Amino acid sequence: MTLFRVLFISLFTCCFTAQAQYTETINSNRPGASSGAYAVGINVIQAEGGITYMKNKHELRKQDFGGAGLEYEFRYGIWKEAFEINLSGAFQFGSITDNTTGTKTSLSNFKINTLGAKYLFYDPYKKKEGQAEDKPNLYSWHANHKFAWKTLLPSVAIYAGMNFNLTNTPFVYGSNFNFSNLKEPTMSPK
Numbered sequence: 001m002t003l004f005r006v007l008f009i010s011l012f013t014c015c016f017t018a019q020a021q022y023t024e025t026i027n028s029n030r031p032g033a034s035s036g037a038y039a040v041g042i043n044v045i046q047a048e049g050g051i052t053y054m055k056n057k058h059e060l061r062k063q064d065f066g067g068a069g070l071e072y073e074f075r076y077g078i079w080k081e082a083f084e085i086n087l088s089g090a091f092q093f094g095s096i097t098d099n100t101t102g103t104k105t106s107l108s109n110f111k112i113n114t115l116g117a118k119y120l121f122y123d124p125y126k127k128k129e130g131q132a133e134d135k136p137n138l139y140s141w142h143a144n145h146k147f148a149w150k151t152l153l154p155s156v157a158i159y160a161g162m163n164f165n166l167t168n169t170p171f172v173y174g175s176n177f178n179f180s181n182l183k184e185p186t187m188s189p190k
Contacts, residue, residue: 037123062099
C-alpha cells in the first residue's frame with residue numbers, strides 16, 4: 001500500500017469532534033489587534049491564533065532578517081459576566097544574515113507576552129433590575145421607527161495589562177529584531 005492510500009484511509013476513519021459558537025461581531029481576527037468591550041462570559045475559554053511571515057532588511061548594519069511567528073490570545077471569564085483575564089503574545093523564529101561577513105544566526109524566542117484583565121463598566125443594552133422591557137407601540141408606526149438615541153452610547157470597559165519576558169529575548173517589543181542590543185525590563189505596564 002502506498003503512503004498516499006494509508007494517509008487517505010486513516011484520515012477518513014478517524015473521528016473528530018469540535019464545538020463552535022457563531023458570532024455576529026466581525027473583527028480582524030488577529031490576536032490582540034482588535035478587542036471589544038465585552039467579556040467572554042463566566043467559565044468560557046476563548047483562544048485565537050495567527051501566523052506571521054516577515055522579511056526585513058537593515059540598510060545601516062547590512063543585515064537581513066527572515067522568519068515567521070505565531071500570535072496567540074487566550075481569554076477566560078471569571079467572577080462576573082463582565083470580567084475576564086487574558087494572556088496574549090507572540091513567538092517569533094527566524095534567522096539574521098550579516099551581509100558583510102556572510103554569517104547566518106538563528107533566533108527563536110517569545111517576542112512579547114501580556115497578562116491583563118478587562119471589566120465592562122457600562123452596557124447601554126443591559127436592562128436594570130425592575131426596568132420594563134422595550135415593547136413595540138401597537139398604535140404608531142412612527143414611534144417604532146424613530147431614531148433611538150441610546151444606540152449612540154458606547155459600551156465602556158477598562159483594561160489593565162502587564163508586558164513580561166519569560167526569558168532574555170533577543171526581540172525588542174515593537175520591532176522585528178534587536179539590532180542595538182537594548183536591555184528590556186522584565187515587566188512593564190501596557
